[in-house]
Amino acid sequence: MTENNGPLSGITVIDLTRILAGPFCTQLLGDLGANVIKIERPGSGDDTRRFGPPYLHDEAGANTGESAYFMSCNRNKRSVAIDISSSEGQVLLRRLIEKADVLVENFKVGNLARYGLGYDDLKKDCPGLVYCSVTGFGQTGPYAERPGYDPLIQAMGGVMSVTGEIDGAPQKVGVPIADLMSGMYASVAITSALRSRELTKKGQYIDVSMLDTHVAWLSNQAMNYLVSGKNPERLGNGHPNIVPYQTFKTADGHVILTIGNDQQFERFCKFADAPDLPQDTRFATNADRVVNRDALIEIMVPILAAEPSDHWLEGMEKLKIGCGPINNIDAVFSDPQVNDRDMVIKMPHTALNGAPVALVANPLRLSATAVSYRHPPPLLGEHTDEVLSEILGANEAERKTLREAGVI
Numbered sequence: 569m570t571e572n573n574g575p576l577s578g579i580t581v582i583d584l585t586r587i588l589a590g591p592f593c594t595q596l597l598g599d600l601g602a603n604v605i606k607i608e609r610p611g612s613g614d615d616t617r618r619f620g621p622p623y624l625h626d627e628a629g630a631n632t633g634e635s636a637y638f639m640s641c642n643r644n645k646r647s648v649a650i651d652i653s654s655s656e657g658q659v660l661l662r663r664l665i666e667k668a669d670v671l672v673e674n675f676k677v678g679n680l681a682r683y684g685l686g687y688d689d690l691k692k693d694c695p696g697l698v699y700c701s702v703t704g705f706g707q708t709g710p711y712a713e714r715p716g717y718d719p720l721i722q723a724m725g726g727v728m729s730v731t732g733e734i735d736g737a738p739q740k741v742g743v744p745i746a747d748l749m750s751g752m753y754a755s756v757a758i759t760s761a762l763r764s765r766e767l768t769k770k771g772q773y774i775d776v777s778m779l780d781t782h783v784a785w786l787s788n789q790a791m792n793y794l795v796s797g798k799n800p801e802r803l804g805n806g807h808p809n810i811v812p813y814q815t816f817k818t819a820d821g822h823v824i825l826t827i828g829n830d831q832q833f834e835r836f837c838k839f840a841d842a843p844d845l846p847q848d849t850r851f852a853t854n855a856d857r858v859v860n861r862d863a864l865i866e867i868m869v870p871i872l873a874a875e876p877s878d879h880w881l882e883g884m885e886k887l888k889i890g891c892g893p894i895n896n897i898d899a900v901f902s903d904p905q906v907n908d909r910d911m912v913i914k915m916p917h918t919a920l921n922g923a924p925v926a927l928v929a930n931p932l933r934l935s936a937t938a939v940s941y942r943h944p945p946p947l948l949g950e951h952t953d954e955v956l957s958e959i960l961g962a963n964e965a966e967r968k969t970l971r972e973a974g975v976i
Contacts, residue, residue, distance in 0.1 A: 570938070573601070574937050575600055575937045576602040576762075577601035579602045580603045582665050583607060583672055584607050587615055587747070588748070589747040591606075592641045592751030592752070593702065593758070594645065595641050595642060595643055596755040597670070597758065598645055599644055599932070599940070600759075600937075601937070601939075601940060602644075605646055605955055607661060607664075608650075609652075610650070610949060613949075614638060617638045619637035624917070626920050627923065632919040634917075634947070643927055643943065643945055646943060646946055646951035646955055647946035647947065647948055647949055647950050648951055654974070658685065660956075660960075660975060661685065662685065663960055666693060669697070669698060670697070671697060672700045672758070673699075673700070673702070674703060676703070677701075691771070691773075695771060696765055698762060698771045699774065700758050700773075701773075701776065702751070702754050702776045702778070703716060703777060704720070704777070704779065706779070711779070718740075718746045718747045718778075719744075721746035721782050723740070724782075726782075726790075727782065728740055729799070730789055730800045736804075746781075747778070749782065750777075750782070757774045761774060809858065810827070810858070811858050812857070812864060813825070813828070814865075817869070818873060818875060818876055818880060819873060819875055819876045820877055821876075821877045821894070823877050823880050824891065825884070830846070830854060832888075833845075835889060836884070839883050842867075850863060877893060881893065910929055913928075914927070915927060917944045918944070927944070953967055
């Protein structure tokens with residue numbers, strides 16, 4: 569574990585999130601130095617604690633009950649178990665919020681207000697609080713009260729319509745990208761609101777919708793539609809605006825070839841012993857190649873298939889043309905570039921009696937305020953006594969009373 573000199577050190581975050589979008593946001597804040605206090609329901613906790621297998625196993629092979637899914641997005645947090653459905657729990661949580669800088673929640677619209685914990689309930693007593701709600705559809709609009717789930721948002725947000733084989737069915741992305749991107753956007757909004765608070769001394773409310781963020785990151789495909797008025801089509805592994813820019817079968821596997829401009833196309837064709845292709849008016853420029861995609865790919869398929877992957881990988885590297893293997897996850901984590909960038913870290917875990925658990929590193933590289941790894945993904949309620957004592961000054965007798973009442 570490293571020293572905390574992150575840009576958000578000194579910032580306390582109350583984390584009332586579960587599943588992925590919210591927890592991914594608060595893990596990012598924690599990696600940047602924030603003191604993240606994850607509030608969980610006693611006895612059950614975050615739903616993702618039960619999202620498995622796989623589960624973490626100790627050296628003897630025994631199942632610890634800690635799910636890989638939970639560990640993916642709950643590093644750098646301390647877990648406090650509070651029953652916020654009870655009036656005593658609501659009072660206790662409010663005391664913690666009054667000591668905090670940020671609150672992040674992903675309850676259904678209006679649910680926290682039922683407990684007196686909505687933004688309007690808190691802003692008078694906590695004028696500097698940055699309060700961020702992450703929901704499926706936002707706080708307004710005809711869908712506001714609907715629950716939001718990643719594949720549902722991928723479907724409604726359009727990405728499934730442009731993902732998959734040309735003649736195949738719509739396909740979701742292989743990772744929960746709608747959840748992850750809404751968490752990313754939320755973290756940017758929170759850090760922006762904290763900067764605003766430095767200038768104005770005032771907190772604010774942040775409304776992050778998974779559908780909104782999903783529409784935003786449709787990016788070039790969204791603009792393709794807005795400019796042309798035509799729905800983008802599924803292209804398999806092809807690119808809508810650049811050709812050739814896709815996977816190809818080789819003599820012994822597959823590679824992805826990313827030819828980004830006309831000069832690269834000429835160099836590729838010379839290497840592939842097809843120097844006349846760039847002279848063909850159908851393929852002379854990228855715009856020509858996009859229009860005549862099918863004809864060009866039909867020519868290229870047997871060319872790529874005639875040689876093994878290494879022939880293309882080594883040749884394209886020498887020519888400064890993008891070309892890479894299609895790695896399985898095990899190959900990703902044995903890749904020398906990934907290893908050189910230290911994209912796997914190890915942290916001692918309580919469930920393993922202090923033995924290390926491997927986690928995916930944060931990819932941010934800040935020269936002066938590096939990310940820090942201070943807390944492994946916590947056990948349910950692992951830090952309840954520690955946090956209540958540290959932040960609220962709750963002594964052992966008070967904590968015992970709360971525990972006997974089922975509040976913690």
